[in-house]
Amino acid sequence: MDDTTKIAITRRLASAAGHIKGIERMVQDDTYCIDVIKQIQAVQAALNKVSTMMLDNHLRTCVTTAIQGDNPLEREQMLEEVVNVFEVTGKLSL
Amino acid sequence: MDDTTKIAITRRLASAAGHIKGIERMVQDDTYCIDVIKQIQAVQAALNKVSTMMLDNHLRTCVTTAIQGDNPLEREQMLEEVVNVFEVTGKLSL
Amino acid sequence: MDDTTKIAITRRLASAAGHIKGIERMVQDDTYCIDVIKQIQAVQAALNKVSTMMLDNHLRTCVTTAIQGDNPLEREQMLEEVVNVFEVTGKLSL
Amino acid sequence: MDDTTKIAITRRLASAAGHIKGIERMVQDDTYCIDVIKQIQAVQAALNKVSTMMLDNHLRTCVTTAIQGDNPLEREQMLEEVVNVFEVTGKLSL
Structure with missing residues (x-):
């Protein structure tokens, strides 16, 4: 990467962590549940x-290298991983 | 493809359409909302x-061909499309 | 209800079923995966x-009746069901 | 509340914030994107x-009070808020 x-990703993560700390305070201050x-x-x-952003980076680096390389097993593994990450969206236990 | x-994808889509027709009847028969x-x-x-399944197929065909090909614009477009499809997950209008 | x-819900379901039948044809016609x-x-x-829309209706009818009624078990069950449906919707997104 | x-909610939020700080370090240490x-x-x-958990609490307190109360405007507002929160959760998943 x-x-x-x-740097951009680290900043966004730090911001998200700070946001959650703020939400902790909201809960302690009895802020309205919906808010x-x-x-x-x-x-x-x-x-x-x-x-x-992570997926974008991954596709442009590791996945591109694997697809251009000559190791079919590695290529297969890369594609499966991307598909699995996408599928987690549908991991539903009714 | x-x-x-x-055939597998077409069957699943036909099954989903049939499932929805069944839900239509449930609504007409005043089935309990939660159900x-x-x-x-x-x-x-x-x-x-x-x-x-569509994404899996797409990565193994079009995306692989584009990444192995020598048209950087096409490669770029392919990767952007995959990232966009993934991002729709986070399309949230608060 | x-x-x-x-009628509004039935129409939307019929439209969704029709939309899926259209997607079936797209797949049979080899439409581009991303589309x-x-x-x-x-x-x-x-x-x-x-x-x-179903949840909106449910809250205004069954849940309101249960909360205004004097059967604490029924009220408890209603609230649990709404919470479960909310939780599954969130899991669909993860 | x-x-x-x-306390349970505050702990879970603190744990989520800590988890994100750990992910920040993973990014800085060049951990594999998929992980x-x-x-x-x-x-x-x-x-x-x-x-x-927040919604569960909200339904058992504010929403129950509003539905049992005699202010139809407040009741209406409560139900709309719950429906909106549900709808956004579904959008997060699409």
Whole structure:
């Protein structure tokens, strides 16, 4: 991962952690439940953005290298991992 | 897409459409709301599985071809599309 | 459920089922995978809207009756069901 | 919110914030992207559990009070808020 991306991702993660600390205080101060839930949803959206940036980086580096390389097992493993990460979206236990 | 995958995906889609027709009847028969919602969630999980199968196929065909090819613009477009599809997960309008 | 709501929900479900039949044809016609995935995501958004309408109706009818009633067990069951449905919706997103 | 629930929720939030600080270090140490994404998804699942606990508490306190009360406007507002929070959770998943 290049340094610019690493710094950008680290900042977003630090911001999300700080956001959660703020939500902790909201809970301790008896903030209205719905407002707390909305802040949690905002953190989840921010974390989604970080995951997307990580995936973007992964596709441009490891996955590209594996697909251009001549190790079919490695290529297969890379693609499976990406698909699995995508599928977690649908991991539902009804 | 190979024929086996196409048939498997088509069957799952037909099953999801049939499931929704069944939910329509549940609503007309005044089925308990929570039971209707659970059936809708089951269809959404089934559709997630279809999306995952489509993405799996896409990575193994178009994306692999583009990454192994020598058109950097096409490669870039492919990766962006995959990232965008992943990001829709986080498309949240608070 | 009043008739207006029932008709509105039934129409949305019929539309979602029709949308999925259209996606089946897209797959059979070898439509570009990413375009298929986007259509599936559109159906999921439509189904999410239907679930929300069902929950809205449920809260205004059964849940309101149970909370105003004097059967604590029934009230407890109603609230648990709503919480469970909410939790599963969040799991669908993870 | 009773103290037991408040302590339980605060602990889960503190744990999620700590988890994110750990993910920050993973990024700085160049941990494999897929492993980072999986950890982010674990935090999101933990946050989803906190939202569910908050909603559970909200339904048993404010919403119950409003529905048993005689202010129809307040009751209406409460139900709308719950429905909106549900709808956003579904959008997070699409």
